[in-house]
Amino acid sequence: MDILTPELVPVIVANGASTRVESDLEGRFKIGDEIIVRNINPEGHTRLPQYLRGKRGTVKRDHGVFVFPDSNAHGKGEQPQHCYSVRFSNVELWGREGSPKDSCIVDVFDDYMDLQ
Amino acid sequence: MSSAHNRPLSDPEIRVKALESLLVEKGLIDPKALDELVDTYETKVGPHNGAQVVARAWTDADYKKRLLEEGSAAIGELGFSGMQGEDMVVVENTSEVHNILVCTLCSCYPWPTLGLPPVWYKAAPYRARAVSDPRGVLAEFGVDVPEDKEVRVWDSTAEVRYMVLPERPAGTEKLNESELADLVTRDSMIGVALVQAPV
Amino acid sequence: MNGIHDLGGKHGVGKLEVEEDEPVFHHEWEKRAFGLFFGVAPHGFFNLDEFRHSIERMGAAQYLNTTYYEHWLHAYETLLIEKGAISAEEYAARCAEVAAEAS
Numbered sequence A: 001m002d003i004l005t006p007e008l009v010p011v012i013v014a015n016g017a018s019t020r021v022e023s024d025l026e027g028r029f030k031i032g033d034e035i036i037v038r039n040i041n042p043e044g045h046t047r048l049p050q051y052l053r054g055k056r057g058t059v060k061r062d063h064g065v066f067v068f069p070d071s072n073a074h075g076k077g078e079q080p081q082h083c084y085s086v087r088f089s090n091v092e093l094w095g096r097e098g099s100p101k102d103s104c105i106v107d108v109f110d111d112y113m114d115l116q
Numbered sequence B: 001m002s003s004a005h006n007r008p009l010s011d012p013e014i015r016v017k018a019l020e021s022l023l024v025e026k027g028l029i030d031p032k033a034l035d036e037l038v039d040t041y042e043t044k045v046g047p048h049n050g051a052q053v054v055a056r057a058w059t060d061a062d063y064k065k066r067l068l069e070e071g072s073a074a075i076g077e078l079g080f081s082g083m084q085g086e087d088m089v090v091v092e093n094t095s096e097v098h099n100i101l102v103c104t105l106c107s108c109y110p111w112p113t114l115g116l117p118p119v120w121y122k123a124a125p126y127r128a129r130a131v132s133d134p135r136g137v138l139a140e141f142g143v144d145v146p147e148d149k150e151v152r153v154w155d156s157t158a159e160v161r162y163m164v165l166p167e168r169p170a171g172t173e174k175l176n177e178s179e180l181a182d183l184v185t186r187d188s189m190i191g192v193a194l195v196q197a198p199v
Numbered sequence C: 001m002n003g004i005h006d007l008g009g010k011h012g013v014g015k016l017e018v019e020e021d022e023p024v025f026h027h028e029w030e031k032r033a034f035g036l037f038f039g040v041a042p043h044g045f046f047n048l049d050e051f052r053h054s055i056e057r058m059g060a061a062q063y064l065n066t067t068y069y070e071h072w073l074h075a076y077e078t079l080l081i082e083k084g085a086i087s088a089e090e091y092a093a094r095c096a097e098v099a100a101e102a103s
Helices: A006-015 A090-097 B011-025 B031-044 B047-059 B061-069 B071-077 B124-132 B134-140 B177-183 B186-190 C028-043 C048-056 C060-065 C068-082 C088-102
Strands: A034-037 A056-066 A081-089 A103-109 A113-115 B088-092 B097-102 B150-155 B161-165
Touching (some): A056 A103, B011 B031, B011 C028, B011 C068, B031 C028, B047 B161, B047 B177, B047 B186, B071 B088, B088 B097, B097 B124, B097 B134, B097 B161, B124 B134, B124 B150, B134 B150, B161 B186, C028 C068
Parallel strands (some): B088 B161, B097 B150
Antiparallel strands (some): A034 A113, A081 A103
16 A cells, blocks of 8 residues: 555554464474573564573464564564464572462564573 | 644654654655544444453353464454454463463553553553562452462563453353443453452 | 563562553544554555664663653654655754744
């Protein structure tokens, strides 16, 4: 579209702009895998929060293939890859200040982690 | 001369007016489209949509199963879809698990079912503390989670958007779907409130 | 980047404050700031990841001391100028005109 008109507003609202990519690409992880998050500290854009770096978690869900924000924010292309729900115990994340019954489940891209 | 501006404009007001007028002049935007968008998110897209999804899940076991397996498709069955909710996962509160949503990095939120997020959700205190002290945050919202219950905090770091399916309160057995939807609050679908049965 | 936006687990960033029954937008300018994103998006000057990163680049003090839609404004100013959609000079000039008209 050249310009967003009032008539097009309901269309763009209803359709959205998914960054899911239809792809046969295999992920590096499967559900149940015990992973360790990479210790990366890029100066550019990343969606890997600091509180996860170097932490151990369990892959709970594979969301499928999506555009990779770290590259897409810097003109380095979409680098599509799997994105997973990974569960981290709050004791793993916060030490003794973390409640043992609780966990954080975070969306982690393939490039952000390795198998333990 | 407009009487709306018989006072100096604030800094953001100046900047927004300047941007919008420049972009209009360059033929890049139609202000009426902006009006339409604002109206959409002020009046049409909001938590009343998510409440319908919840009420349907409470009254239709097959729908609930579909909702928990394929959130976007099931939510789409009720006519809700799109911007900032293209890929949705619905998480269920049960007697064993309490779920709470956050976006620690910015403000990601399931617009098609909940509309635009409230200020507190986007501000630093909630984003900082929801992951490290969810029970403390919940207590401030008036929700006391029993010690033996598990709390799961969902941090929306990617483009998947989450929504909580709250527990149906006791004492609502005789209510129809529409009456049930009226009970479901935005905060219960974020996970910072429980749904209350009518008094 | 390890910016201040990466708030998970931080202490000292303030007390939770909840406004009951808050409006979707608190000011008229916020409505325009919201709508501008979708008006500008079709032209492909920037994608959502660049938008988020431009806010992350604001600097910690400014990030914490400005409101949510001021962050969006910062993103438009930064990206539209960086990508050449508008020039810094014409934007500054227009801001000055708008301010003068109102006073």
